[in-house]
Amino acid sequence: HVGKDNAVTLQQYKGVANESGYWDGEGEYFTFENAGEYKIDVEARYTSEDGGLWVGRLVYGSAIATPDGPIIAHGRRGPDDIRSISPPWGFGSDFEPGGHHQFPFFTGDILWGIEGSDPNREEMGPGDSVNTLLSFEALDTKHPLVARAIKQVPPDNVGGDISSYVKAGQIPLATFVELNPDGSDKSLSQGFRPEQLNLRAYSYTSAQRPGVRVRELIQGNDVGIAYWRFNDAYHMQSGNGQGGDLPGDFKFLYGATVIRDIELKEGIFAIYGSGWVLARDDDPMGSRFMPPFQGNAGGPNGGPLFTVHGREIDMFFLPLGVRPGSVLEVGDIFRMAGPIMPTLPSRVEYTVTAPDGSTRSFDGRANAVGYFYNPQDDFELDRPGLWTVDLAVMHDGMTSAGSVQEPYPNGGPLTPDGRTFTFVVTDSDTHLLDMVTDLTRRNPLLWYGNTIQNARFEAPLPQGWTGETAHLIITMPGIVLAQKDLLIEDGVIKWSLKPEEMNRLAENFDYDSGLADTI
Known part of the structure; x- marks a missing residue:
């Protein structure tokens, strides 16, 4: 973890997974106590019976938001080939063919894409791809770091005049050599020097499908090739077919905006989250970016997220701690952690029932981008058998279109009944079936x-x-x-x-x- 003052906190964890590959972190966890940035390096090693060494690694990172900070992280309005301010909600067919949709402007909004062309046209785009671009809204344009970040945006990025982008809350992030006080270019008179890059304004962007990493970038300026199309096989990662995304596939789109001065040891950070769903090519609405919950809060109605087990889904929880069907061992730690779509601070309630019928009940609220985890709820699994989790999520607050109305939108895990899932706990007396x-x-x-x-x-x-x-x-x-x-x-x-x-x-x-x- 790197704080706004450049102070680095390094914490290491290690342990051994159980026989089914589940590792509970030895009951430990790390709490982000200060705003800043983080990077996580993970390595797993396994030595097979014949002495072969298998290694898996991943690296990822983002930012922790500044409490009551002077900026708000946003996506971008409209496709990426338009040099003007588009509405925050709309349809792909509202725009000329070509270009790519971008991350939805507001946190919590949903982007529905399609692989084919939008309704009533033969040309492709913008609904068949997504570009990973963010922006920020300045709540305090006089904040020293914010004012400098606005000033250093290249005029070409905003059509020559940034004032309309400041007013719309869609300011690009750019890291360049700052100008002299009189507006002249330092590099023309002094040549490039590292200290001229003390001010750095950049974004983290991430697109994740369950089991498949789609895109992860750090951008100090707009990158034109940061988009992906939905027939991408994602390097044939395990679990992904050669045809790429299918209707009903969904991705969590996350990001963070960073403005920091390395020399002054100051920084401000904001976080962002939205959702993406692949609609059928024959969907009459085509591609679109809308508020969630089918117009419940008074905004436009983009329809349900998708359909699973014959049910329309408006919101759901994705368990990533103990997952449905996990095979754990007595003594492992149960953790309820995961994201909610839409990515909003929604309520979570769940009850865990042990094989003997005893129950533990918990409730809480997700963070600003819909991620839920409360380490105080962790507990040790103390008996073998079939355990059941009954979980529900409900949103009772704001969306980009306003406050939701009763009956409040609700959902649960993506299971046959939409509420419960089961997992297994074994002990030394458990017989493993020969499947x-x-x-x-x-x-x-x-x-x-x-x-x-x-x-x-x-x-x-x-x-x-x-x-x-x-x-x-x-x-x-x-x-x-x-x-x-x-x-x-x-x-x-x-x-x-x-x-x-x-x-x-x-x-x-x-x-x-x-x-x-x-x-």
Whole structure:
């Protein structure tokens, strides 16, 4: 963590995951106590039985907001090929073809994209892509850092006059050599010197789909190639099909704006969040960027986010601590953590039921961009068996269009019933079932070739065991596809994966071009 005064706080954690790959952080956590920036480096290592070393690494970062700061982080209005101030909400068909949509202007808003052309036109764009650009609104234009950041924006970035952008609250972030007091260019008379870059104004931007990293950038000026199209295979990351995004796929769009003076050891920071959903090409509204909740707060109605398990979804919670279907061990720490879409400070209530029927109930509110975690709610899992979480989210506050009205928008996890999910806790007496699948007899390359129409999974009960039912949990990143009891047939638990059936439950389940989702 790097504070506004350049002070660096370094904290390291290490441990060993359980047999199913879950690591609870040894019960530790890090609290961001001061505004600033952070960077997280993660490395996982595994040595196989034959001595092979497997290593996975990731790096990411962003900022922690300045309390009651002088700036607000925003996306951008309209497509990126327009040098004027567009409305904050609208349709792709409102604009000429070409260009790319940008992160929605207001935190909490939703951008629906489409892979094809917008209604009543053949030309592509802007609805088929997203550019990762942010801006900021100056609440105090006389704040020393804010005033300097506004002054150093190149005129070419704002059509020659920045005043309209300041008034609209859409000021670009740019890091350049500051001018002399008389307005002349320092570099012309003195040449470049590092201290001329003491003032730095830049943004963090991030687009994340469950299980797939899409874009992560730090930009000191507008970058024209920071966009992506929805047929991008994202380097064929595990869980992503060769066709890229499918209707019903969703992404969390996060960002932060930073203005800091390295020499003076001063800085201000603001954070941002919004949502993206891929709509069907035949959606009559086409691509659009709108407030959430289907006009509940009085703004335009962009429709539901998407449909899962036959239900229209207006908001949901994505568990990223203990996830649906996780296999944990007695002594592991239960953590409820994750984002809410729309990315707003909504309420969260949940009850955790242990195998013996005892319950623990918690409630709280997400942060300004919809992220929820309260470390005081963590607890140790003390008994083996099937645990159940009943979770609900509700938004009772402001949106970009105003305050929501009763009945307040609500939702839960993306599960068959929209409220509950289950996970398993094991101990030393737990028998692990020997599960087999006919997929192992097929070359994995065929999984992506549309040659597999179904797959069979079987697990015989241990010798001497009897039972009538088994509990089945089937998940893909972000969504629980099935959560039900199965009848045991002749001492064998059997389940058939029928991709087309899964796709009817969740439209973003890959099957048309082969099996790809991590299940």
